Structure formats: C-alpha cells, structure tokens
Amino acid sequence: MPKNKQILLDNRPEGEAKASNFKLVTSETPALKDGEVLVRHHFLSLDPYMRGRMNDAKSYAAPQELGKVMQGGTVGEVVESRHPKFAAGDKVVGMGGWQEYAVVAADQPGALRKVDTTHVPLSHYLGAVGMPGVTAWYGLNKIIEPKAGQTVVVSAASGAVGSALGALAKARGCRAVGIAGGPDKCKYVTADLGFDACIDYKQHADAQSLSRALKEACPQGIDGYFENVGGMVMDAVMLRMNAFGRIALCGMIAGYDGKPIPMAYPQLILTNRLLVQGFIVSEHMDVWPQALQELGTLVGTGKLRPRESVAQGLEAAPEAFLGMLKGRNFGKQLVKLA
Template sequence: MSAINRQILLASRPKGEPSAENFKLVETPVAPLADGQVLVRHHFLSLDPYMRGRMSDAKSYAAPQPLDQVMIGGTAGEVVESKNPHFKAGDKVVGMGGWQEYAVVDADQRGVLQKVDTTHVPLSAYLGAVGMPGVTGWYGLVKIIAPKAGETVVVSSAAGAVGGAVGQLAKARGCRVVGIAGGPDKCRSVVEELGFDECIDYRQFTDLKAMSGALKAACPDGIDGYFENVGGMLLDAVMLRANAFARIAMCGMIAGYNGEPIPMTLPQLILTNRMKVEGFIVSEHMEAWPEALKELGTLVATGKLKYRETVAQGIANAPEAFFGLLKGKNQGKQLVKLV
C-alpha cells in the first residue's frame, strides 16, 4: 500500500521545561514491506512521564532519545499488511511504535509486537491499566511494598494511570489507601470512582508541616507502604509519618524532571524506622509481567478495576498533550488517538 506517515521527531534537547521547539512534525512515505515485516496503523499513542527523562542526554537507566528520530512511545493499533506468518491483517497489536501514525515492524524479533484480545478489554486499555502503567503499579505494590491486610498504603499521583491502579490493587488486598493528587476534581474522582479511602489535595498543603499534618489526619495508624511518583516535599512528609519497617516503592520523581534539585530533608528516618526504599524500572522485571497482566486483565474485563483516560486527537497534538501530562492536567492515562 502507499500511505503517508506523519511522525514527530525530537529536534532538540530541552533546557528546563520542554517546549514545542523541541519537536518536529514530518511526513514520510510508508516503505514497502520486506519478508518478515508487518505494517501497523497506530490507533493510540501512549504518553508517559518517563519520556521527559529520555529527552535529556544525562546519564540514566536508559539511553537518551536520539535527535532527529521518531520519539519513543508505546502504541496500540491494527495490522494493515503482513509479510509475516505470525500476523495477519486485522490483528490488534501493541508495541513501541513511537510518535507516528504507522510503523513497519520486523515482527520476527521476539516481543517487539504483541497480539491482544479486544473482546473484553478495549484496545486503549493495553496502553494503561492492562499495559505498562498497570504492570508498573502492580510490581511496585506487590513485589516491593508487599502490603498486608489492615496496613495503610499512600499513593502519590493517585489520579494518574499508575497511581490509580496501585490504589485499587491495594484496596483489593484489604489495605487502607490514601491518595495524593492535585485539585478537588481529581481527589473526588480518586475516592468516588477508584474507591480510595481518602485523597489529599497537595495544592491545599504547600509546605512540609501542612502536608505532614494532612497525612497524620488521613493515616491515624501511620504509613506502612508508599508508592512514590513525585519526590521532593511529598516524600519528606510521608517519611515523617512512616511506621517502623515501612516500604517505599520509588517509581518516579517528577518533582525533579526538569533538573530541579530534590534533596531529602530527613534521610536518617530510613535508618531509625528501618525502612526499605527501592527504586525499580518495570521493563527490567519481565518475569513478573504474565502474573501482573493476568490479574489486571481479569479485573478490567470484569469491571473491578476502574480507569480513566484523557485523549488528545491527532499526532500534531501529541507535544501539547505531553506538556499537559507533565503539569498534571490529565486524569488517568494520557493517550493520543491517531485514527
């Protein structure tokens, strides 16, 4: 087939907050397929906070996003042409197709493209609750925090795709769950839609003493587990209320994504409370994905795991949606619809 593929490239590295100047929209013809290849038309593009780190060339757990190449990103779509015996036109698939409308995939490479069943789980959910964000939440909660019934678990960015899954999985395990989110609408959604016990609006508690007081009121028995997406003052406040042998799963530190310093105020609490603090990258724990996806898929298919999506329209709007994600303007999973 002959089609035009619209792509967004990383044109330059941000200095501070990313801006539209860091991206470039280009159009290229879709190349003809070679043997073993599959052409995928993307229906949805996933936008995620980790992308901000990849835009920088600072040393990190993964290689930087190369300049003048298609921006990295998870995608869900449909096979429109195949020269691979394992895929046929019409198959629904997920992969890392990047910020573009089409991708030519060497589908013989193991794991690069996964077929998904959309009978009971919507295609978009495979980029959220039944995808990388859901597995991230599952791993941090189940393998690091390992909560017991009756314990208190606190979740930052509770209205996001990862945090929302963490809280519901913790509730299913008999925990008291307290979210932290920005604004009354998000907090209301976290409690009423996702089933958290309470949600603290961090915009109402802007210093360490105030946030610590809010946590004390919401967590009268202290904090046993904390799923960390933010860092900075929120981490300090949680540590002040943490119980002995508390566990912290370090997933993200969005407070420092633009290079801001985020020192820890009282690191000695890790010692005096004998706390476990563990950072993790979910792609390094592929052995856990089947178990996680089985639970997440079942919960979504049966309506027991709720999720929200914020959807931007069209590839050209991906950068603006990404900036909104970094500022917390989305609720739940941030997607770009491409068809």
C-alpha cells in the same frame, strides 16, 4: 504504502521541555520485508519517563536520539503482514513511537503483542492493562509486599499508575490512600477508584501541612508508599512512615526538568529502618503475564475503572505531553490517531 506523519526530537530541552523541541514531518512508509508487519496506530501513549530520555544524560536507558521518531507505546491494528503469526485486522500493542504507522520486525522479543479487546478497550492496553498497570503491580507486590490491614499510600493517585495501584491494594485488603492535585481528581480517586481517602496536595503549602493531613487519613501510619512525585510530597510521607516501611520509587516528576530534588528528612530512613527501592518495570518482564492477567480481570469486572485524557491527532502530542508533565491531564494521557 501510506504516507506517515511522525514527530521527531529536533533539539534537547534546556530546563523545561517546550513544543519547539519537537518537529512534525511526513515520510514514506517503506515496503515490508519478510518477517515485518505494518501497524496503523490508533492510540499513542504519553508518559513521564519520556521527559528524562529527552536529555543527553546517563540513565537506565539510552537517551532519545535527535532527528529520530520519539519513542513511546502504541496500540493499533495490523494493516499488512509478512509474518506468519500476525494477520491484517489483528489488534496489537508495541513501541511504535510518535507516528501514525510503524513497520515492525515482529520476531524481535517484545516488539509486538496481540491483544483481546472483547472485555478490555484497546486504549487500556497502554494504561491499566499495560506498562503503567504492570508498574503498579510490581512495585506493590515485589517491593511494598503489603499484608491485609496495612496502609498503602500512592502519589499521583488519579494517574494511570496510581489508579491501578489503588485497585491492587484494595484487592489485597489494604487501606489505600491517594495524593492527587485538585478536588475533582480526589473525588474520582475515592468515588470511582474506591480508595479509602485522598488528599489534595494543592491545599498544602509545605510538607508539614501535608503530613498533618496524612496523619488524619492514615491513623495507623503508613506501611507502604508508592512514589511517583518526589519533593514536598515525599517529605510529607516520610514523616508518617511506620518502622520497617517500604517505599517503591517509581518516578520523581518533581525533578524531570533537571533540577535537584532535596530530601528534607533522610535520617528517617535510618530511624525507621525503611526500605527504599527504585525499579524499572521493563527489567522485570517475567512478571508481566501474571500482572496483566490480574489487571485485565480488574478492568473487565469493573473493579478498576481507568480514566483517560485523550488529545486528538498526532499534531497535538507535544502540547499534550507538556501538559501531562504539569499535571493538566486527568488519568492516563493518550493521543488518538485513528
């Protein structure tokens, strides 16, 4: 069995996460038992939710255990199988974690899923046609519930979730407006993803300034907002929300270092009778097949053109992860392992 490089959570961060929170080790890969599959990972997904799990705090999921392999989504190829439904050469997606190989008990629900790479590149099953894409699908369809002609805004619009949200909103006849950081990201959002407008939040010092830009981009106000960021960005959007608007609360990356995120205008929730709903996509597995089918079609037909930032080698994962938390990635952040 092959040697396996792994990255463990060595200690918990105090404030900002650091590379020293992680530890690279090499371990022996155990022999397979009946029902198990050995997977060689080709790509590892890096996602903002991982930062929250590094803390030993009450949340919707158990904290990442110290001394254990960092959890995370992976895609790869079956190397060896002792399970009747999987064979060597199968391309699969799972939660293999920050390591080069994983031994997977394939009978566990959701542990491993075969994927077709004929029209969709393998890496996209960690982004647009994976958890981030389904996250966008659920927030849009089950919480925002847009009607044709309405305006939908998404923060972190150039990222894996935001880019999928824009394509899905346009497919429903909506005006899609993105918020992203920097002119290159904003150009990609409009030129490549087909958003109607994109606002560079880095050009605005406060919520009032950003809100004025939103007023210009959203002349009919905002009917639905998909929140990934929090803080000043959310305050600015709140000032432009229409009555009975819906906010799908997916992430609050502005507070992932553990600091409070004050809300400047909570009274607008009452004034505008807003629906604000947080959600965790793994709690809604029933919608995944429908969502993945639509997302796969959007990618396969070129209506959703995801962008990826790819770090090379497992050793690069910690710095790539920290950079993603600072917005240094452009699109879905991956680590290429094979």
